[in-house]
Amino acid sequence: MIIKKYVGKTESEATEEARRELGQNIVVMNVRPTKKTGFFSLFQSQKIEVTVALEEESERPVKTYSQPKENRPQIVTPSKDSSQRDTIVSATQNATKVRESKDYRDDNSAIEEKLDNLSNLLEKNFSKNEKDSSSDNTPSDTGVKAPEKDEISEETMSFIKLLYNTLIENEVDEIYVNQLTDEVEKISKPGLPFDFALANVYQKMVLKFGKSEPIVMDKPGPRAEIFIGPTGVGKTTTIAKLASELSVTQKKKVALLTVDTYRIAAAEQLRTYASILEIPFRVIYSVEEMKQAAEDFKDYDFIMVDTAGHSLHNEELKQGVESFIRTLEDIMECENFLVLSATTKYRDLIEIADAYSEMVAYRLIFTKMDETGAKGNLYNVRMHTGAPVAYITNGQNVPDDIAVFDAQRIVKNLLGGKS
Incomplete structure (x- = not known):
């Protein structure tokens, strides 16, 4: 474990210097203003000290x-x-x-x-x-x-x-x-x-x-944000929360698609959110329609895709979801998010994670954090899969009940501290 301090005019400047020296996998452990000493310190601007840690390979x-x-x-x-x-x-x-x-x-x-x-x-x-x-x-x-x-x-x-x-x-x-x-x-x-x-x-x-990896607009779009996972974990609500953040707060051009044609209620729920946010929405029934949607929204920043949850043993549904993902991957940059409920049994979480890892690489989103007091499964799944945790959700309110994953807060809770 390597622990070092970096000083800059701002937190971002000090953190960037740390990344240049130690790489992108650093974890920020502490941020504080430096103490001024001496008479001439009165005329010096305040600087920020950032303490970072790096886990060795x-x-x-x-x-x-x-x-x-x-x-x-x-x-x-x-x-x-x-x-x-x-x-x-x-x-x-x-x-x-x-x-x-x-x-x-x-x-x-x-x-x-x-x-x-x-x-x-x-x-x-x-x-x-x-x-x-x-x-x-x-x-x-x-x-x-x-x-x-x-x-x-x-x-x-x-x-x-x-x-x-x-x-x-x-x-x-x-x-x-x-x-x-x-x-x-x-x-x-x-x-x-x-x-x-x-x-x-x-x-x-x-x-x-490790560090959280949320959605970041680091280069021009379009980019597909694809949400996968079993039924009942809150994929549709999670997409609505993120779409609200991207379109309203960050002023990005966002389109919503769903390939979940099995649950009419889920499609209508997403259509309602799209109407409220005043962003386009489309139900996709075939690979050809997915290609057309990609062409129609090529000037957008993000195309957010809701997929159908399915049984791990339903190969037909699994192949259908995978075909939509492969179609988008051939057209544009894609990021996949596996949405899991924090209340699901550990053995089932591992089985789900392994099944989806056969399909794509993904980041993790844990939902229903407000419905469980034991948060060890976040650590278990992270250690088992190696996939970064991007977000957690803690309620049904759109767009409020979602946050970028904070490792320090969760670890403190796991060690017996307050949340």
């Missing part, structure tokens, strides 16, 4: 898209027996080197500020956990293998137990929980405060999520 999750398009990166599925320990050892060595520098101490303080009262909350639980386990110091009920007594302190083991239980309660998969607790064991040394271990886990999880 060996630490990044392996993506699992299959059948990639020619111009997409080749991605492979991770094997169950991959050398996780080597990755953790490498990360530990880097974290230890950084910890010894003054910069890291400053960054650690910044992270503590971002966690708000999370440290105090964990400390209270930690004290309670010690009392509960006073009769039995072996944390066998946590699923974490306890090292020899002289290898790790009881305080650290109690923190590991608390961390394990907190993540499991938030429905993070046990495989990923054990990776994180192993990391704590590796970096633990006698006398090391648990605040450092907490900050390390926080950083690690934020970096695993």
Whole structure:
């Protein structure tokens, strides 16, 4: 893990300098104005300091898209027996080197500020956990293998137990929980405060999520934004929210298409939204009609496409959706978004994600965040697929109940802090 600071006149200037040096995969950990010192500071303009982190190659999750398009990166599925320990050892060595520098101490303080009262909350639980386990110091009920007594302190083991239980309660998969607790064991040394271990886990999880990748108009259109996913997850409402943001707030030219001819109510709902937003809407029944729509809206910035949800075992519907996507890909740049409900069972989410990865590469949108208290599935699906999370939605209100994914907020929640 690499942690560095950059200073510029604005946040964007400092962040751009960081990207030029470290690459596009940096994660912004903290932004604050620099402190002025000395008499001449009175005549100097305020500058912004940005702290960024970069996860090194060996630490990044392996993506699992299959059948990639020619111009997409080749991605492979991770094997169950991959050398996780080597990755953790490498990360530990880097974290230890950084910890010894003054910069890291400053960054650690910044992270503590971002966690708000999370440290105090964990400390209270930690004290309670010690009392509960006073009769039995072996944390066998946590699923974490306890090292020899002289290898790790009881305080650290109690923190590991608390961390394990907190993540499991938030429905993070046990495989990923054990990776994180192993990391704590590796970096633990006698006398090391648990605040450092907490900050390390926080950083690690934020970096695993990576930066969000929302819709950005980085070059002239048209560009197709295609929304795929099972029925009942809120694809149509999500499209309406994003169409409103792009057309009303960003003043972009947007057209709405639907190839979902199986649910009349969904098409009429999208037609209503299009009428309110005063943007064109069209129902597409065939590949030829899709080609005609692409030609008719070639001067637009975005063509947003709603697809039919289908059973994973319905090959006919699957092939129909895929044929529309391939048609658009041959005409213009396309981005695919897999829309998933945060309330869906983990096993089903993985099955859905794997099925759609056979069709296209995609980014993730999680809906119904307001209907669940356990958000571990976001971390699970991100780790399993390697696909970036673009948006989350937390209600039915159009256009308000949608937000660009914020890894720091979700990780804080997963670690027991307030949302």
